[in-house]
Amino acid sequence: MATYIEHKANTRGHADHGWLNSYQSFSFAGYYNPERINFGALRVLNDDVVAGGKGFGLHPHDNMEIISIPLKGALEHKDNMGNTRVISQGEVQVMSTGTGVFHSEYNHNADQEAQFLQIWVFPKQLNIAPRYDQIILDRTRMQNTLLPFISPESADGGTYIQQDAWFSSGIFDNGKTTSYDVHSTGNGVYAFVISGSFTVDGHLLDARDALAIENPATVNIVATSDKAELLIIEVPMKPSSN
Amino acid sequence: MSRQPIKILAIGRNAEIMEVMQRLINVPDKRSGVAVTTDEEAEAAWQKETFDLVMLCAGIDEEAEKNLRNKIAQINPMTKVIRHYGGGSGLLENEIEAALAVPGA
Numbered sequence: 001m002a003t004y005i006e007h008k009a010n011t012r013g014h015a016d017h018g019w020l021n022s023y024q025s026f027s028f029a030g031y032y033n034p035e036r037i038n039f040g041a042l043r044v045l046n047d048d049v050v051a052g053g054k055g056f057g058l059h060p061h062d063n064m065e066i067i068s069i070p071l072k073g074a075l076e077h078k079d080n081m082g083n084t085r086v087i088s089q090g091e092v093q094v095m096s097t098g099t100g101v102f103h104s105e106y107n108h109n110a111d112q113e114a115q116f117l118q119i120w121v122f123p124k125q126l127n128i129a130p131r132y133d134q135i136i137l138d139r140t141r142m143q144n145t146l147l148p149f150i151s152p153e154s155a156d157g158g159t160y161i162q163q164d165a166w167f168s169s170g171i172f173d174n175g176k177t178t179s180y181d182v183h184s185t186g187n188g189v190y191a192f193v194i195s196g197s198f199t200v201d202g203h204l205l206d207a208r209d210a211l212a213i214e215n216p217a218t219v220n221i222v223a224t225s226d227k228a229e230l231l232i233i234e235v236p237m238k239p240s241s242n
Numbered sequence: 243m244s245r246q247p248i249k250i251l252a253i254g255r256n257a258e259i260m261e262v263m264q265r266l267i268n269v270p271d272k273r274s275g276v277a278v279t280t281d282e283e284a285e286a287a288w289q290k291e292t293f294d295l296v297m298l299c300a301g302i303d304e305e306a307e308k309n310l311r312n313k314i315a316q317i318n319p320m321t322k323v324i325r326h327y328g329g330g331s332g333l334l335e336n337e338i339e340a341a342l343a344v345p346g347a
Binding site: 027028029030032034037043044059060061062063064097098099100101102120122126127 | 254255256258259262299300301302303325327328329330331332333335336339340343
């Protein structure tokens with residue numbers, strides 16, 4: 001039987017560094033809440049606004065699957081694998097950091113904010129070779145339906161990460177309904193409202209609210225506003241590879 | 243009552259990341275530590291001082307992890323051993339806090 005925990009937007013961690021205004025769904029940096037460490041393999045979901053021209057200088061990561069989803073503006077990415085890319089709203093960046101990656105992410109525009117979701121998932125296997133990928137989301141295929149864009153097998157024209165995880169997103173008109181069937185029994189579903197409002201299995205969620213669902217089979221979704229955008233993250237409930 | 247600074251040993255194989263770890267685990271009055279890249283360096287470090295926490299970082303495979311955990315348990319069963327994820331990232335503070343909050347983590 002499915003169990004539910006609501007993560008309301010105003011219960012998230014918050015850090016305002018001037019150049020970075022960050023809301024954290026799970027414990028991160030100076031925000032520590034033992035009740036909000038992770039949801040299965042999902043460890044970080046930061047909702048970040050980066051001031052014009054500012055950003056994260058060169059820094060390392062390892063053994064983490066990192067997914068960045070710009071919601072507004074663009075980020076300029078550089079890494080020690082030789083990638084120099086700009087990632088804009090409507091695109092998704094994935095990094096398997098494995099044995100180690102150094103990278104920087106700066107707001108590409110000096111005169112406007114960049115807003116993005118920074119999501120970290122524990123990898124299925126430790127110490128793999130690092131990998132970078134970037135895809136364009138076809139938003140025309142996201143109208144009133146959930147479009148899968150990350151899966152373990154790189155199916156559905158999306159990309160993949162080193163975890164048995166699936167990411168899907170859709171933009172809905174008021175009153176439209178859909179459902180999400182989990183790919184693997186025992187996986188959890190984290191439903192995060194990017195904009196607008198939804199009921200998810202009967203739970204009313206507004207923008208930036210989330211619902212953590214353990215042991216779902218099918219998740220029933222109703223949009224309760226126009227241009228309502230939802231992100232669905234399905235992850236194994238075993239947190240990490242060890 | 244002030245708490246003694248926490249002593250941390252970080253062991254990983256990526257030298258550049260361990261340089262960053264060396265900087266991040268040393269916070270005056272809060273914690274001090276040493277970051278190493280080989281098991282021999284780790285052994286030399288724990289012969290010299292007692293650590294509250296050992297963080298296993300990128301590149302430590304399962305076999306090495308098992309050996310390190312066994313050795314550390316023999317030297318000081320009170321030392322907590324955890325995996326560090328993210329390479330000196332925003333998880334570091336959380337991991338330290340969580341490990342030292344949970345008995346026997």
